[in-house]
Amino acid sequence: LLHTKFIYLSLIFHLLKQHAVCIPLHTLQRKQALHLKLHRRNSTREQLRMHHLFKQLPRAIIIGVRKGGTRALLEMLSLHPAVVKASQEVHFFDNDENYDRGVDWYLKKMPFSFPHQITIEKSPAYFITEEVPERIFKMNSSIKLLLIVREPTIRAVSDYTQVLEGKERKNKTYNKFEELVIDTKTCEVNTKYKAVRTSIYTKYLEHWLKFFPIEQFHIVDGDHLITDPLPELKLVEQFLNLPSRISQYNLYFNATRGFFCLRFNFMFSKCLAGSKGRIHPDVNLSIKEKLQRFFHPFNQKFYQITGRTFNWP
Ligand SMILES: *[C@@H]1O[C@H](CO)[C@@H](O)[C@H](O)[C@H]1NC(C)=O
Ligand SMILES: *[C@@H]1O[C@H](CO)[C@@H](O)[C@H](O)[C@H]1NC(C)=O
Ligand SMILES: *[C@@H]1O[C@H](CO)[C@@H](O)[C@H](O)[C@H]1NC(C)=O
Ligand SMILES: *[C@@H]1O[C@H](CO)[C@@H](O)[C@H](O)[C@H]1NC(C)=O
Ligand SMILES: *[C@@H]1O[C@H](CO)[C@@H](O)[C@H](O)[C@H]1NC(C)=O
Secondary structure, three states: OHHHHHHHHHHHHHHHHHHHOOOOHHHHHHHHHHHHHHHHOOOOHHHHHHOOOEEOOOOEEEEEOOOOOHHHHHHHHOOOOOEEEOOOOOOOOOOHHHHHOOHHHHHHOOOEEOOOOEEEEEOHHHHHOOOHHHHHHHHOOOOEEEEEEOOHHHHHHHHHHHHHHHHHHOOOOOOOHHHHHEOOOOOOEOOOOHHHHHOOHHHHHHHHOOOOOHHHEEEEEHHHHHHOHHHHHHHHHHHOOOOOOOOHHHEEEEOOOOEEEEEOOOOOEEEOOHHHOOOOOOOOHHHHHHHHHHHHHHHHHHHHHHOOOOOOO
16 A cells, blocks of 8 residues: 555656646647657648647757767757757758758658747758858748857767777778878878868858858857756757756666666656767877867867857867
8 A cells, every 4th residue: 555655646746846847748748649649640731730730940950060969969959848859860951962852842851840839950961061051041041050069079089989880880991090180191180081170160160150140059068968968958948049948857867878868757758879878999198189289279269259168178
């Protein structure tokens, strides 16, 4: 009896907690249940209209950066009852073939949403692809742009690690990180290597600024998002003009994974894919420091432009 009572009480406690921390349970459940139902069932346009569901173009796009934590950011933002996410990377603006299919094709790729909700998609290649800013500008010149970055050397190693894993899966050999980042002829940092170039954030951002004012960008600290997500998410909520709804209740640390999991409500939670926390190879210290010295001036410029300073070396 005592046991049953305990379960009962903890259930009520959870329900109360939901409300106390301002997550409207019904909204969340409705959001999930309805979406699933309508996707599984073969819903007609009429049924969708009845539920006031429709597809909307994104009001905000996570434009990058690759290995910055774009997936984690998108998943965490989708904890917000007013945010719906495009599950797949859409690659509309960076892929000519997709782009030629037109904005209607892009819209079709978006999830169903209620009128008060905003849609967000992420495609990390957008940040470094030259044609993208102008194309996004043509669609919506006042769109909000989210850029999540990590310390540039760590990001480069992470980028390398992902490519390495792909090669290993195909039983292909791959050069060591140290061999790729240093130009053997000059003994300087090899700026032809993509993992190095992508970490020169200011170079790409300056190109974006030819189309959008800096006010339309929000920079997310990807290193901070991993260790302490909530403060970063609150800043994004503000930037998107959304009421603050994501709370500590929605994010719980899983010690086994060493990473945060997402709790949508007392029934439904999920952890981000395990492959996201890859172990990086040990990098020769002197080469790591060389890279840090290389990125240093670009980082200073990045802080200056964005008004957001990081304690990168
Ligand atoms: C789903 O849609 C297809 C194509 O429009 C149709 O042929 C099929 O009968 C529908 N199935 C159900 C269960 O409504
Ligand atoms: C463009 O994006 C802004 C910012 O999210 C939004 O307020 C506006 O409604 C969008 N315009 C169109 C035409 O979608
Ligand atoms: C890679 O090599 C391993 C061991 O030699 C083998 O078992 C595996 O099938 C290979 N994988 C591919 C994709 O060739
Ligand atoms: C924590 O992570 C482990 C390993 O991925 C998983 O088996 C377990 O279910 C997770 N626990 C919770 C409470 O999410
Ligand atoms: C690290 O790289 C430097 C410069 O290439 C080299 O002199 C040094 O021996 C390397 N250290 C280790 C531990 O491999």
